[in-house]
Amino acid sequence: MTLLLLAGTGEAALIARDLAARGQVEAVASLAGATRTPRPLGLPTRTGGFGGEEGFRTYLEHAGITAILDATHPFAERISHRSARVCGELDLPYCQLLRPPWMPTPDDRWIMISHEEEAARHIAHGSTVFLATGRQTLNRFANLSQCRLICRQIDPPDGPFPFPNGDFLVGSPPFSVAAEVETFTRLEVDWLIVKNAGGEAPRTKLVAARDLGIGVIMLERPAQPEGVERVETVNEALDWVAGL
Numbered sequence: 001m002t003l004l005l006l007a008g009t010g011e012a013a014l015i016a017r018d019l020a021a022r023g024q025v026e027a028v029a030s031l032a033g034a035t036r037t038p039r040p041l042g043l044p045t046r047t048g049g050f051g052g053e054e055g056f057r058t059y060l061e062h063a064g065i066t067a068i069l070d071a072t073h074p075f076a077e078r079i080s081h082r083s084a085r086v087c088g089e090l091d092l093p094y095c096q097l098l099r100p101p102w103m104p105t106p107d108d109r110w111i112m113i114s115h116e117e118e119a120a121r122h123i124a125h126g127s128t129v130f131l132a133t134g135r136q137t138l139n140r141f142a143n144l145s146q147c148r149l150i151c152r153q154i155d156p157p158d159g160p161f162p163f164p165n166g167d168f169l170v171g172s173p174p175f176s177v178a179a180e181v182e183t184f185t186r187l188e189v190d191w192l193i194v195k196n197a198g199g200e201a202p203r204t205k206l207v208a209a210r211d212l213g214i215g216v217i218m219l220e221r222p223a224q225p226e227g228v229e230r231v232e233t234v235n236e237a238l239d240w241v242a243g244l
Contacts, residue, residue, distance in 0.1 A: 001244055003027040004065045006079060007041060008034065010201055011097055012071035014234045015241075016041035025241060028063065032072075032079070034136070036155045053082055060090070067093040067244050069237060074098060075195050077222040084225035093244055095229045097237045099198040101221060102206060109215045116140035119193055119217045123147060127190040132205055133219065134195075138162060141193075150187055174201045180208035193217040 005016055007029045019027050020042030029045045031038055038047075050056040059065075068087055072079050080096060087094035104110045111122050116133070117140055123129060125146035131138070135153045139162060149166035157168045175183075184192070192209045196218050209216050224230075231237050 001025065001066045002064045003241060003244075004060070004063070004068045005029045005043065006068065006070045006072045006083060007031050007045075008072050008076065009097075010199065011099065011234050011237070013039065013041055015069070015071060015097075015237055016043045018234075018238055019043060019241070028065075032076070034134075053086065056082065057086060057090075060086070060092070065092070067241075069095050069097065069241060071097040071237065074101075074197055074221050074224075075219075077224065081225050084228045093229075095231060095237065095240045096225065097231050097234070098224060100232055101196045101198045102203065102218075104218075105210070108206070108210050109213070110218045111215065112218050112220055114220050116193075116219065117143060119191075120144050122215075122217060123191050128188050129191045129193060130184065130187065130189045132192060132194045135168075150189070175204055177204045177207045177211070180205045181211060184208055184212055184214060189214055191215050191217060193219070195219045196221050 003025055005012060005027055007013065007016060008031055016029050019025055027043050029041045029043045031045060031047045033048045050059050068083055070080055070083050084094055113119060116137055119141065120143040123144065128148045129144060131141065131149060131151040135151060138151055141149060142163060145163065145165060147165065149163065150169050151166060152169045152171055154172050156170050161167055192205060192214055194205065194216065206216065229240065231240060
């Protein structure tokens with residue numbers, strides 16, 4: 001058996017290191033390449049796209065992949081849908097690790113939206129907006145032209161901010177609650193925009209926003225593949241691999 005681990009999350013890193021330590025399963029990890037210098041996973045790792053669906057099929061055949069564990073980000077829906085569909089057609093075992101979404105407490109000030117462009121309906125002109133949504137979708141916030149925008153990303157930017165009213169903030173997770181409180185206070189943040197990725201480590205920014213009374217615009221998750229095997233934790237994912 002050769003397992004393809006679709007990685008890019010903290011859970012995927014834990015799975016990869018566990019598989020590498022045990023050495024009982026032949027596995028290769030795949031990263032989309034969103035981060036220039038990702039931390040080593042302990043497994044043979046390929047980086048970058050597959051060249052579309054046909055390229056993905058060709059890779060699976062040439063690499064002798066016999067099962068796929070999808071531990072990508074909950075918003076990497078194109079990868080998940082494609083992988084689930086191809087596995088179904090090729091009769092390959094497929095499992096998606098999808099951590100539970102965050103749920104607001106009574107003290108949270110959340111507004112749920114489906115698309116980034118909707119955020120402008122809720123944010124007053126002149127507000128300082130902290131974008132914790134990544135640079136890939138930054139262009140979708142062009143209608144926040146009357147606000148100050150701060151976009152946090154892991155890698156130093158390749159060029160200037162695409163809008164005159166914004167700046168990049170480089171930082172590598174994890175961030176503690178105290179660190180997030182300091183950052184939001186120093187930048188005088190009025191609104192936090194975040195994807196509902198779930199997970200404990202990224203939750204600290206939500207706790208900081210709640211402690212400071214900052215409003216949160218929460219992007220709802222996209223639709224996930226239907227009719228697939230799905231787990232929520234690293235241990236459940238490793239049990240699935242062990243049962244193959």
